[in-house]
Amino acid sequence: MYLDVIITLLKIAIVFGFVLNVAAILSWAERKQSAVMQDRIGANRADVLGFRIFGLFHPIADTIKMLTKEDWVPPAGDAFIHTLAPFLALFTALVVFAVIPFGDTLHIAGRDIPLQIADLNVGILFIVAFGGLGFYSVVLAGWSSENKYSLLGSIRGAAQLISYELALGLSIVGIVMAYGSIELDDIARGQGQYVLGVIPYWGIVAQPLGFILFFTAAMAETKRVPFDLPESESEIIGYFTEYSGMKFGAFWMGEFIEVISVAGVVTALYFGGWQIPFLSNQGVFIPGLFTIPLPHLLVTLLQVSAFGLKVLFFCWFMLLVRWTLPRFRYDQLMAFGWKFMVPLALINIVVTGLIKYVF
Amino acid sequence: MKIVGHNLTTKESFYFFEIAKGLWITSQHFIYNMYFHIAHLLGKYPEVPAAVTLQYPEEKVQLSRRWRGRHRINARPDGSPRCVACMLCETVCPVQCIHIVAGEHPDPAIEKYPVSFEIDVTRCCWCGMCEEACPVDALYMDTGKSPEPGFSSEDLLYRKEQLVKETPLPGCQRSLNAPGQGPMEANPLGL
Numbered sequence: 385m386y387l388d389v390i391i392t393l394l395k396i397a398i399v400f401g402f403v404l405n406v407a408a409i410l411s412w413a414e415r416k417q418s419a420v421m422q423d424r425i426g427a428n429r430a431d432v433l434g435f436r437i438f439g440l441f442h443p444i445a446d447t448i449k450m451l452t453k454e455d456w457v458p459p460a461g462d463a464f465i466h467t468l469a470p471f472l473a474l475f476t477a478l479v480v481f482a483v484i485p486f487g488d489t490l491h492i493a494g495r496d497i498p499l500q501i502a503d504l505n506v507g508i509l510f511i512v513a514f515g516g517l518g519f520y521s522v523v524l525a526g527w528s529s530e531n532k533y534s535l536l537g538s539i540r541g542a543a544q545l546i547s548y549e550l551a552l553g554l555s556i557v558g559i560v561m562a563y564g565s566i567e568l569d570d571i572a573r574g575q576g577q578y579v580l581g582v583i584p585y586w587g588i589v590a591q592p593l594g595f596i597l598f599f600t601a602a603m604a605e606t607k608r609v610p611f612d613l614p615e616s617e618s619e620i621i622g623y624f625t626e627y628s629g630m631k632f633g634a635f636w637m638g639e640f641i642e643v644i645s646v647a648g649v650v651t652a653l654y655f656g657g658w659q660i661p662f663l664s665n666q667g668v669f670i671p672g673l674f675t676i677p678l679p680h681l682l683v684t685l686l687q688v689s690a691f692g693l694k695v696l697f698f699c700w701f702m703l704l705v706r707w708t709l710p711r712f713r714y715d716q717l718m719a720f721g722w723k724f725m726v727p728l729a730l731i732n733i734v735v736t737g738l739i740k741y742v743f
Numbered sequence: 744m745k746i747v748g749h750n751l752t753t754k755e756s757f758y759f760f761e762i763a764k765g766l767w768i769t770s771q772h773f774i775y776n777m778y779f780h781i782a783h784l785l786g787k788y789p790e791v792p793a794a795v796t797l798q799y800p801e802e803k804v805q806l807s808r809r810w811r812g813r814h815r816i817n818a819r820p821d822g823s824p825r826c827v828a829c830m831l832c833e834t835v836c837p838v839q840c841i842h843i844v845a846g847e848h849p850d851p852a853i854e855k856y857p858v859s860f861e862i863d864v865t866r867c868c869w870c871g872m873c874e875e876a877c878p879v880d881a882l883y884m885d886t887g888k889s890p891e892p893g894f895s896s897e898d899l900l901y902r903k904e905q906l907v908k909e910t911p912l913p914g915c916q917r918s919l920n921a922p923g924q925g926p927m928e929a930n931p932l933g934l
Contacts (some may be wrong), residue, residue: 417773419794420772420773420776420777420780420793420794421769421770421772421773421776422772423772423776423794423795423796424794424795424796425794425796425798596759704766704769704770704773705762705766707769708762708765708766708768708769709762709765720758
């Protein structure tokens with residue numbers, strides 16, 4: 385009983401330790417990666433006793449700056465909701481990771497430990513629900529700031545949510561049909577099968593169109609370029625105009641955590657979760673030829689690190705997209721969401737259904 | 744006003760292919776630069792730059808030989824300025840930042856010398872016309888320095904005593920004679 389609690393707490397510590405640390409490093413990676421993409425060097429001046437370690441002190445310097453700045457609430461605004469909004473932003477982004485499986489069931493000392501914090505029956509619905517709830521932080525922040533531009537930003541955020549949430553949900557339906565479950569660990573396990581004996585049956589193989597739609601809609605959920613209409617720092621500054629200090633920092637970190645969450649969800653749904661091709665619980669195998677047995681602990685360790693690497697890859701990829709594309713115009717965004725992505729998502733469902741029916 | 748319309752072709756209207764093209768360009772840059780950043784860490788290919796950035800206070804660009812910086816007055820071997828107070832630079836200066844007071848030089852071959860020579864650098868527009876007008880190898884802008892900020896206009900008034908101590912930037916010297924060298928004759932052009 386107590387052991388179960390301790391194991392769960394350990395899992396929480398590992399997963400959220402990973403997410404929060406990667407989020408801090410992403411703020412560094414964003415500067416550095418954009419610099420490398422644009423033939424620059426990037427932030428490298430934060431200096432502790434002559435050591436610069438590629439600018440890795442910058443996240444620490446940022447945090448110290450944020451924590452020591454004045455925490456200001458607009459006098460005409462609603463102080464309670466103004467304070468609540470950044471917490472919502474952080475919480476909704478973080479909690480998604482509770483249902484993402486980061487490894488297969490671990491058998492150790494006679495116990496079966498599922499490597500997932502909360503094995504919910506409605507895993508996918510949970511992710512969609514909290515993805516949508518995240519926009520409450522945008523709406524509340526804009527409304528409670530008593531500032532026209534903040535309000536404009538949050539209205540844009542709400543409009544964007546409605547345009548994309550539908551396509552997001554519909555694109556997941558394809559995955560649910562392909563693997564016949566809405567539990568994330570079942571889906572991850574289902575991706576360990578092989579098509580024609582050699583091609584891993586990952587989500588991207590089963591649902592190539594669904595992957596593109598889901599990834600686009602999920603990028604829109606992170607509220608980053610090219611879908612940063614709620615923020616639009618060049619036009620309206622955005623829903624956090626009236627935020628300062630660590631409250632602003634919470635929005636900022638929430639954005640990075642959302643990137644990691646989306647990367648985690650994409651990995652779990654479309655890129656095999658913790659699966660490594662041709663590595664099963666028995667060991668490495670070439671289909672129909674031979675198997676090299678590996679110890680269970682090593683296999684689990686490999687799978688968990690594979691999951692971590694896939695998540696990091698998608699973080700990298702989303703930063704690449706963020707630093708490549710310009711922002712959508714408001715009407716383009718609406719047209720793209722409603723006239724393009726929603727019909728495509730519906731077509732995807734029909735085609736998936738037909739394929740399921742025929743085979 | 745001409746409104747430039749751009750109707751998307753069918754392929755472009757799908758966004759996907761164009762986005763993939765753009766991502767390919769940026770990732771090419773990323774991979775190329777990252778390869779050389781890592782190679783530099785390992786001490787390989789130091790001659791291939793991985794970024795166009797110049798780390799400014801530590802690294803500086805090689806200035807052009809024609810770069811116009813702070814003024815200086817060339818010195819004779821005895822340390823006095825080569826200026827003969829001919830007033831050409833003061834006359835040609837478009838912003839009237841040079842003020843010369845002429846006096847009689849004891850050497851009849853030289854005739855005149857500047858009793859005071861001031862450049863009001865707050866007015867200077869760095870056009871370089873004084874340098875071109877100078878007939879006697881005296882006034883040059885080849886120090887390679889920018890004016891330093893000062894707290895009063897007095898700090899930004901460069902006087903003869905200060906100007907004559909300046910030296911040309913190595914490799915950028917435009918004067919015929921280095922400060923304190925060359926023949927004593929003040930007027931090589933025979934003025």
